[in-house]
Amino acid sequence: MKTMAAILVELGKPLAVAELEVPPLKPGQVLVEVAFSGVCHTQLSEARGRRGADPYVPHCLGHEASGWVRELGTGVRKVQTGDAVILSWLKGSGADIPGTVYAWNGRDVNAGGVTTFSRFAVVSENRLTRLSPDFPLREAALLGCPVPTGVGAVVNTAAARPGQSVAVFGVGGVGCCAVAGALVAGCHPIVAVDVNPFKLELARSMGASQTVLASDADVVKRVVDAAGGSLDLAIEVTGIPSVMQQALLAVRPRGGIAVIVGNARHGETVEINPRLFNDGKQLRGTWGGDTDPDRDFPRYCRLVQSGKLGLAPLLSRSYHLPEINQALDDLEAGTVLRPLIDMSA
Ligand SMILES: [Zn+2]
Numbered sequence: 001m002k003t004m005a006a007i008l009v010e011l012g013k014p015l016a017v018a019e020l021e022v023p024p025l026k027p028g029q030v031l032v033e034v035a036f037s038g039v040c041h042t043q044l045s046e047a048r049g050r051r052g053a054d055p056y057v058p059h060c061l062g063h064e065a066s067g068w069v070r071e072l073g074t075g076v077r078k079v080q081t082g083d084a085v086i087l088s089w090l091k092g093s094g095a096d097i098p099g100t101v102y103a104w105n106g107r108d109v110n111a112g113g114v115t116t117f118s119r120f121a122v123v124s125e126n127r128l129t130r131l132s133p134d135f136p137l138r139e140a141a142l143l144g145c146p147v148p149t150g151v152g153a154v155v156n157t158a159a160a161r162p163g164q165s166v167a168v169f170g171v172g173g174v175g176c177c178a179v180a181g182a183l184v185a186g187c188h189p190i191v192a193v194d195v196n197p198f199k200l201e202l203a204r205s206m207g208a209s210q211t212v213l214a215s216d217a218d219v220v221k222r223v224v225d226a227a228g229g230s231l232d233l234a235i236e237v238t239g240i241p242s243v244m245q246q247a248l249l250a251v252r253p254r255g256g257i258a259v260i261v262g263n264a265r266h267g268e269t270v271e272i273n274p275r276l277f278n279d280g281k282q283l284r285g286t287w288g289g290d291t292d293p294d295r296d297f298p299r300y301c302r303l304v305q306s307g308k309l310g311l312a313p314l315l316s317r318s319y320h321l322p323e324i325n326q327a328l329d330d331l332e333a334g335t336v337l338r339p340l341i342d343m344s345a
Pocket of ligand 1: 040041042063064145146
């Protein structure tokens with residue numbers, strides 16, 4: 001069978017949209033019909049060549065989606081044909097099958113354990129999580145990356161407690177989910193920090209109680225003031241080394257925690273005054289919000305279904321697959337928080 005897919009052929013160039021031949025399933029793989037795929041900065045960085053050399057081109061991409069199981073490789077037990085599923089780069093239980101090779105006019109096109117910028121995708125069992133049939137598939141696509149990363153950074157990595165003050169530096173898709181996670185955790189105040197006033201407005205609709213425009217002077221002081229004079233937790237989601245420094249500077253001495261979520265460009269480093277550690281500040285990294293999909297995805301689903309985790313502001317704009325390059329451009333320009341690719345046309 002064939003599928004329409006977006007392909008990274010050359011770094012820094014627009015993605016090609018073309019028909020690929022889908023290979024037969026290996027044991028542990030699942031054929032999924034993709035319903036909606038999110039687009040995140042990881043794919044933008046890949047496409048623009050900001051992650052360094054890429055030995056896999058030409059390759060498929062995308063790592064967060066929703067869809068339906070259409071065919072099972074041998075040995076797959078976690079899902080059944082017809083199931084609605086979340087596709088995610090985060091590994092859960094099940095077979096871990098690293099990759100797939102599609103064919104494109106006699107040329108090989110690589111794909112990892114999960115890719116989502118295609119109508120049909122061959123996915124490793126461990127990148128799938130079953131979804132209850134009444135869960136909305138648009139929201140479900142966000143459960144593959146921004147929700148677990150953003151909410152998890154707050155509730156798992158920082159282990160936020162009710163009443164703690166939180167600042168989120170960078171309120172794109174993942175940052176807005178961190179804001180929503182802070183709201184779910186009962187944090188207050190919740191300070192959103194960004195250079196883009198449009199994103200600050202959206203962060204307010206996701207639960208931010210204060211906003212700080214990061215292009216003005218004295219960002220650290222204004223964030224601490226907005227947090228009521230003492231900031232317990234900072235979540236950094238920009239990938240900019242100077243903002244990582246600001247996050248650590250802003251948290252309080254003796255127990256303040258800064259969590260770094262953002263991906264810096266390849267080769268960049270961050271300089272830190274070690275005195276901050278002697279003051280008792282903590283710096284933490286995170287692997288996708290320290291999410292365990294089998295444990296956490298059902299929890300996030302319940303939060304969405306009960307209305308406690310509102311994702312609607314993130315779903316403002318959808319595109320069809322042939323418009324994938326427009327989606328990447330709009331994400332880069334900051335005019336859309338989380339482009340959603342609707343595979344139905
Ligand atoms: Zn992502």
